[in-house]
Amino acid sequence: MDVAxxxxxxxxxxxxxxxxxxxxxTASVSGTQLRNRIRAVQRKWLPVCGNLEAGNLIxxxxxxxxxxxxxxxxxxxxxxxxxxxxxxxxxxxxxxxESELLNKYIKASAIQTIGDPLRKLxxxxxxxxxxxxxxxxxxxxxANCIKASVVLAWCAVAFKIHQTLARLTMPxxxxxxxxxxxxxxxMFRGFTKEYAFNTEPDIQEAADAHxxxxxxxxxxxxxxxxxxxxxxxDLRNGCGHPTGYEPDPVKLQAYFSDITQLVLLNPKFA
Amino acid sequence: xxxxxxxxxxxxxxxxKKAPADLQETAFRMILESWFLSNAPQTQKSxxxxxxxPLAPSTxxxxxxxxxxxxxxxxxxxxxxxxxxPGAQLLASDLPGSGKAAKLVNLSLLLCxxxxxxxxxxxxxxxxxxxxxxxxxCYDSPNFSKTLKxxxxxxxxxxxxxxxxxxxxxxKKAAELIKAISAGD
Numbered sequence: 001m002d003v004a005x006x007x008x009x010x011x012x013x014x015x016x017x018x019x020x021x022x023x024x025x026t027a028s029v030s031g032t033q034l035r036n037r038i039r040a041v042q043r044k045w046l047p048v049c050g051n052l053e054a055g056n057l058i059x060x061x062x063x064x065x066x067x068x069x070x071x072x073x074x075x076x077x078x079x080x081x082x083x084x085x086x087x088x089x090x091x092x093x094x095x096x097x098e099s100e101l102l103n104k105y106i107k108a109s110a111i112q113t114i115g116d117p118l119r120k121l122x123x124x125x126x127x128x129x130x131x132x133x134x135x136x137x138x139x140x141x142x143a144n145c146i147k148a149s150v151v152l153a154w155c156a157v158a159f160k161i162h163q164t165l166a167r168l169t170m171p172x173x174x175x176x177x178x179x180x181x182x183x184x185x186x187m188f189r190g191f192t193k194e195y196a197f198n199t200e201p202d203i204q205e206a207a208d209a210h211x212x213x214x215x216x217x218x219x220x221x222x223x224x225x226x227x228x229x230x231x232x233x234d235l236r237n238g239c240g241h242p243t244g245y246e247p248d249p250v251k252l253q254a255y256f257s258d259i260t261q262l263v264l265l266n267p268k269f270a
Numbered sequence: 271x272x273x274x275x276x277x278x279x280x281x282x283x284x285x286x287k288k289a290p291a292d293l294q295e296t297a298f299r300m301i302l303e304s305w306f307l308s309n310a311p312q313t314q315k316s317x318x319x320x321x322x323x324p325l326a327p328s329t330x331x332x333x334x335x336x337x338x339x340x341x342x343x344x345x346x347x348x349x350x351x352x353x354x355x356p357g358a359q360l361l362a363s364d365l366p367g368s369g370k371a372a373k374l375v376n377l378s379l380l381l382c383x384x385x386x387x388x389x390x391x392x393x394x395x396x397x398x399x400x401x402x403x404x405x406x407x408c409y410d411s412p413n414f415s416k417t418l419k420x421x422x423x424x425x426x427x428x429x430x431x432x433x434x435x436x437x438x439x440x441x442k443k444a445a446e447l448i449k450a451i452s453a454g455d
Contacts, residue, residue, distance in 0.1 A: 002396075004396075004400055005396070005431050009415075012413070012415070098411050102411050103409070107404060110401045250405035251405065253359070257359045260357075261353060261357070
C-alpha cells in the first residue's frame with residue numbers, strides 16, 4: 001500500500017466533500033448521497049490509519065486526534081446533522097492530515113531510506129577508519145538525528161583537511177597563512193588573523209573557516225568548490241548549536257554529496 | 271594550439287555541415303567547445319605543482335543524445351546539477367515557476383534528468399518527487415496527482431502510482447528549463 005498516495009486521495013476527496021457541503025443551501029447535511037460519500041472516504045482512511053499506527057513514523061497524538069475527528073464525523077453522518085458541525089471537523093482532518101501526518105510521513109520515510117544513498121556516496125573511500133567513522137554519522141541520520149549526522153560528518157572533513165595541511169610541515173603552513181594574510185585579493189582581504197603553527201595539534205586550534213580559506217589559497221579548491229565547502233561548513237555550524245533549524249533528509253544527502261566530492265574523495269586531500 | 275586549430279578547422283566545418291541547417295550554429299559551438307577542452311594546455315594555477323587535477327565529471331552516454339538534440343552544453347548542465355554525472359545533486363535553492371503546481375512539474379522534470387545522469391534513464395519515483403517537493407515547499411498534497419495528470423504530455427503513459435518517465439516533449443521542456451535556470455532566469 002502506498003500510504004502517501006492513499007492520503008493524497010483522501011485529502012482530494014475530502015476537499016471535494018468540503019466544497020459540496022459549503023454549496024448546500026440547507027442548514028443540515030441530509031442527503032444520503034453526500035453522507036455515503038463521507039462514509040466511503042472514512043473507510044479508505046481506516047487501512048491508512050492502521051498502517052501509520054504500525055509504522056511508528058509519526059506522532060501517535062496527532063494520529064489519535066485525526067482518528068477522533070473521523071469518529072465524530074462518522075456519528076454525524078448517521079442523521080441529518082447541521083453543516084456547522086461538519087465544517088470544523090473537516091477542516092481539522094484536512095489540516096492535520098496534511099501537515100502532521102502526510103508531510104511528516106514523507107520526511108520520516110525519507111529518513112528510513114537515507115542510509116542507502118549516503119552509503120553509496122561514501123563507498124569509494126578507501127580509508128577503513130574514515131569509513132567506519134562516517135558510518136556512525138550515517139547511522140545517526142537513520143536514527144533521525146540529522147544534526148548529529150551533519151556535525152559528525154564534518155569532523156571527518158576537518159580531519160582530512162588537517163591531515164593534508166599537516167603534510168606541508170608547520171613552517172610552510174605558517175608561512176602560507178602569512179602570505180594569505182598579506183594577499184589583498186577580493187577573497188582574502190578579510191582574513192587578518194595571525195597563526196603560528198609549531199605542532200600538529202596547533203592546526204586543530206585554527207578556525208575551520210580559515211583552514212578552508214587556506215585550501216582555496218593553496219588552490220586545493222577552485223572558487224566554486226570553495227563556495228560549496230563554505231556552504232557545507234555553514235550547515236555544520238547551523239547544526240552544531242541548539243537552534244530552531246531542522247535540516248531535512250534531502251539537505252543531508254546534498255551535504256554528504258558535497259563533502260565527499262569536495263574533500264573526502266578529492267585526490268588533492270588524499 | 272592555434273596551429274592545431276588551423277589544421278583541424280576544415281574537419282570541424284565538415285562535421286558541422288552534416289547537421290541540419292538550423293542546428294549548425296549550435297553544433298559548431300559545441301564541437302569547438304569540446305575541441306578547446308581537449309586541446310587546451312594544462313595550466314597550473316596552484317603553487318603546489320604536485321597536486322593532482324580536480325575530479326572531472328563524466329556525463330553518462332545515455333544522456334548525450336538528449337544534450338545534443340536540445341543544445342544543452344555540459345557547462346549549462348553543470349550550473350544546474352553537480353557533479354554532471356553519477357551522484358548529481360540539484361543545485362537550485364529555489365525552483366522556477368509561479369505557484370506550487372508549476373514548481374512541482376518543473377521539479378519532476380529536473381529529477382528525471384538527475385536520474386538520467388545517475389542511471390541513464392529519464393525517470394523519477396513519486397516517492398522521490400514527494401520528498402523533494404516537501405523540501406522545496408511545492409508539495410500540494412490534494413492536488414499532487416491532479417497536477418501531474420494535467421501535464422501528462424511531459425510523461426510517458428503510466429498507471430496510477432507508477433514512476434514518471436519523461437516523454438519527448440518532457441525532455442524538450444526539461445532542456446528549456448535547464449537552460450533557463452543556467453541563464454539565471
